[in-house]
Amino acid sequence: xxxxxxxxxxxxxxxxxINDVALEEETITPSLKxxxxxIKKSYGCSSFIDITANQVNDSWFRVNTxxxxxxxxxxxxTTLNWDESGEDLTTSGEQLNTxxxxxVFAYFKNIGSNTILISLDGSTYNLKLLPKNALYFKxxxxxxxxxxxxxASGTSALEYVLGI
Amino acid sequence: xxxxxxxxxxxxxxxxxxxxxSRYYNDSDIGKRxxxxxxxxxxxxQHSSFFSGDKEVTxxxxxxxxxxxxxxxxxxxxxxxxDVFLSLDGSNYKxxxxxxxxxxxxxNSVSSANIKVKTSxxxxxxxxxxxx
Numbered sequence: 035x036x037x038x039x040x041x042x043x044x045x046x047x048x049x050x051x052i053n054d055v056a057l058e059e060e061t062i063t064p065s066l067k068x069x070x071x072x073i074k075k076s077y078g079c080s081s082f083i084d085i086t087a088n089q090v091n092d093s094w095f096r097v098n099t100x101x102x103x104x105x106x107x108x109x110x111x112t113t114l115n116w117d118e119s120g121e122d123l124t125t126s127g128e129q130l131n132t133x134x135x136x137x138v139f140a141y142f143k144n145i146g147s148n149t150i151l152i153s154l155d156g157s158t159y160n161l162k163l164l165p166k167n168a169l170y171f172k173x174x175x176x177x178x179x180x181x182x183x184x185x186a187s188g189t190s191a192l193e194y195v196l197g198i
Numbered sequence: 199x200x201x202x203x204x205x206x207x208x209x210x211x212x213x214x215x216x217x218x219x220s221r222y223y224n225d226s227d228i229g230k231r232x233x234x235x236x237x238x239x240x241x242x243x244q245h246s247s248f249f250s251g252d253k254e255v256t257x258x259x260x261x262x263x264x265x266x267x268x269x270x271x272x273x274x275x276x277x278x279x280x281d282v283f284l285s286l287d288g289s290n291y292k293x294x295x296x297x298x299x300x301x302x303x304x305x306n307s308v309s310s311a312n313i314k315v316k317t318s319x320x321x322x323x324x325x326x327x328x329x330x
Contacts, residue, residue, distance in 0.1 A: 039215035041222050046300040048273050049205040050327065070202060073249050077275050077325065079300040095212075095228050141210045143234045151306050154293075160286040162270075162306040168208045168234020169303045174283055174294040195212060195228065 036088045042139055042197060044170055045080035083139055083172065085197035090133035090178060095195045123150060123185045123192055127159070131196050133178040139197040140181065143168035146190030153182040165190075202240045204271060204327065206302050209233040238271045238304055240329040248329050255282050255322045259291075259314035263328035269310050271329045273302040278323040288312035295324075 050070035069075065089095075123146065144150045144163040151159035154176060161169065178196050210232045212225035224230065245265030253262070263269060276282045276295045283291035284301065286308050295301050313328055 037214045037226065038217055039222075040225060041213050041215070043211040043213060045209050046302055047205075047207045048300060048302050048327075049207075051203050051205060053201045053203065072244070073327065075251070077273060077300055077302075079275065079298055081296075081299060089227075097228055097230065097232065141232060143232060154286075155290065158287055159306055160308050162304040164236055164304065166234055167236035167304065168210075168232065170208060170210050171301050171303075172294040172296065172299070174292055175290075176292045180292075193232065195210065195232070197212075 039087050040085045040089075040197070041082050042085060042141075042195070043080075043082040046078055048077040050076065085138050090131065090135050090198055093131040093133075094178075094197065096130075097193050123183055123190045125185050125187065127153060127156065127182040127184045129156065129179060130181050130183060130194060131178045133198070135178055135198045137173035137176055137178045137181065137196060137198060139170065139172055139195070141168065141170040141195040142183070143193040144190060145193050146185070148188045148190040149186040150190050150192055151184055151186055153184075155180055156182045159184065162186075163192075201242045202244075202329075204238045204240060204273070204329070205235070206238065206273075207233070207235045208302070236304065240271055244329055249325075249327045251325045253324050253326060255315050255317050255324055257317050257319060259285065259288075259316045261311055261314055262326050263310040263313065263330075265310055265330070267310050267330045268307040269305050269313060269328055269330055270307060271304055271327065272313065273300065273327040274315065275300045275325045276322060277325060278321070280317045280320050280322040282315050282317060282322050282324055285314045285316075286312060288314060291316065
């Protein structure tokens, strides 16, 4: 939780594609992907942001969720199996961190098997993460405690970083 | 199957400064690089305002896609010096996009009328995709 200094490097690639190419006599699905004919380009960025060396509490991140949860649930594994032991998000919204400090940087990845929805205010879930999908953003005028997450159906598991 | 798709790859590397080596290494709490990849199928038929390569942003909140439809994907790249702020509910601007940064996400069927951008002062310039 404490450190001399912390920095988060990040990059994004966005590639708009089309599946099929319409030729004069037929439509083919090429083995190579073609850039979208409307947008005509790809997008990207690569940069970094300095975050506070000493983060608010131990809940500022959560990675390797299944392993840690499985470990803590070792004695109760008689009622769980390995796959289920890390699936801890339900359809009820869960606040990820109770700190009222201003959020600077957020990262999320769905490491479960069902879609996850993210809320920036605890009531409206606008961001969507399909399994294996990840997103990040720089926050503005919102506390760490404003971030909530839930599974769209069944249960799922979330990897996250909430930096101040 | 929709013909149009958008492939998005993100990578985040949390690091921590180590005095002894005078450089940044893997963050000691998180301990690894984080990444994800997703392919989003978007509708073949999009409104003419679903993308732009040159959109000026002012201090007044502006709707990007004016079709009045439900949006499932957003990408914004800030090309200019001033920070751009994004609202997904039409009134609260909780996401900041700095110069040269890209924000990209799938959305949980957000109304296009509620997706607005603005600056805090002066103007900026963005490229965007706001797709149904």
